[in-house]
Amino acid sequence: MSTVTAMPTSPGGTRYKEVKEAMLAALTVQEWKGGEVIPSEKKLAERFGVSIGTLRKAIDELCAENILIRHQGLGTFVAMHRRDRHFFRYFRVTRRDGERTYPVVTLIDFRRVKASPAIAARLGIDDGARLYSFVNALALHEKVIMIDHIMLPETLFPGLTESTLRSRQDTLYNFYQDAFGINVAGTDERLRVGRVSESESAILQLDAGSAVMEVERVAYSINQKPVEYRLTHINTEEYDFVASTMKNGAVT
Amino acid sequence: MSTVTAMPTSPGGTRYKEVKEAMLAALTVQEWKGGEVIPSEKKLAERFGVSIGTLRKAIDELCAENILIRHQGLGTFVAMHRRDRHFFRYFRVTRRDGERTYPVVTLIDFRRVKASPAIAARLGIDDGARLYSFVNALALHEKVIMIDHIMLPETLFPGLTESTLRSRQDTLYNFYQDAFGINVAGTDERLRVGRVSESESAILQLDAGSAVMEVERVAYSINQKPVEYRLTHINTEEYDFVASTMKNGAVT
DNA sequence: AAGTGGTCTAGACCACTAC
């Protein structure tokens, strides 16, 4: 493996930004994989030819973006999506009284399709490019209250099958990381009032054409490329979508 | 004026956290007001008895929380809400094609009420405490698409009147800061599908009882206290509510 | 030219984890 040391591609003007980009490059080529320790600060400082303080500033930003995680006395790790740690960063549905619960996920459809122009545009791929398309029903407190339609470019998830998808142990984003080396680093979501389709109405136990919350999500990898398109319908009769601008999610 | 120098209240264990808390205290007692320059890093380092590097780390965090703003060569300023800078941090409604526009705001009601138990709980005040309550209609592209019901505790906004509210020059949050020294530092929002009331349906040009997006927002000050309660109804036929987890709002 | 914040250094010392 060729280690990344040169840093001419994204100047940015400052040393620590260059170091940060070099580290992102090392992460995207999988030199350091999800969950692994990266070299110590001292070694990285030597490798990139900067002082420890400068190296630390680069790591500071990567930690702030949830790409790395520091553990005093242990080392710095490549952040891994885990049900018990980062799940609620991406799952923002809460019961009206504020209680958060893990959803029970059931895969109810899996197929291969071609990208429509709208979805191709969102994913930054060609019209008609091949996609995996599957549907999950999510239950909270033993009642299905949301349905996810998820689409993944085949080129990014080579060899994905319904059975490997079903047999995953942790969250979907953990699975992307583990099986395909894709680190979801952020999402862009657009919310609006939508209408349930006929097939969905049965699953959500709503009248056909009922109003639900519609969420269109594009997930981005650490290299800023779109990796997943998701359309979600939520029954918000008893649940809220939470959108806070503060770190400390004020517990009402 | 007594300057804040002692830092025993919130130990946190580290020097820079103490400095940060001391600076937040100075901000809440209005030693430095919105828009003003704060003393230079060198002077602040002397005042708090720390090195410049440590002082900088405290300011780094305050800048990351949008409380301070640095300007190289000029100084560090207390962030001021401005229509042209921070407005879209709190106004997250975008046309379906992604275009952002400033809303045209019209005050359509102003009164004084007593807090209901539900709203008192959200604002952390007593049941029945006095509130200012007013309603704004917001138009985008020359059509009213959202209605804000806003409630403010009288104790935090002493002497607020309909005319001072109407005659404000900039945004509402700029007004809070300018006229009452209240710095909105973050919000907590809960979204769901709601129904328009009869009076709203006329303004929004929707049928009575139509489904709209309902947003319940509590705004918090830099000292973590709730300062505003807001209930918004949005017609999302042509607009989306944007909720991104990334800094760089990916422009679709 | 003087003053401000922005970057970078080289090292000390502390706190935590593992063995």
Add this chain to the structure above:
DNA sequence: TAGTGGTCTAGACCACTTA
């Protein structure tokens, strides 16, 4: 005890703004 990250220092030099 050795190795890791966490904090803090004291100062150099650069880039920007105003006068």
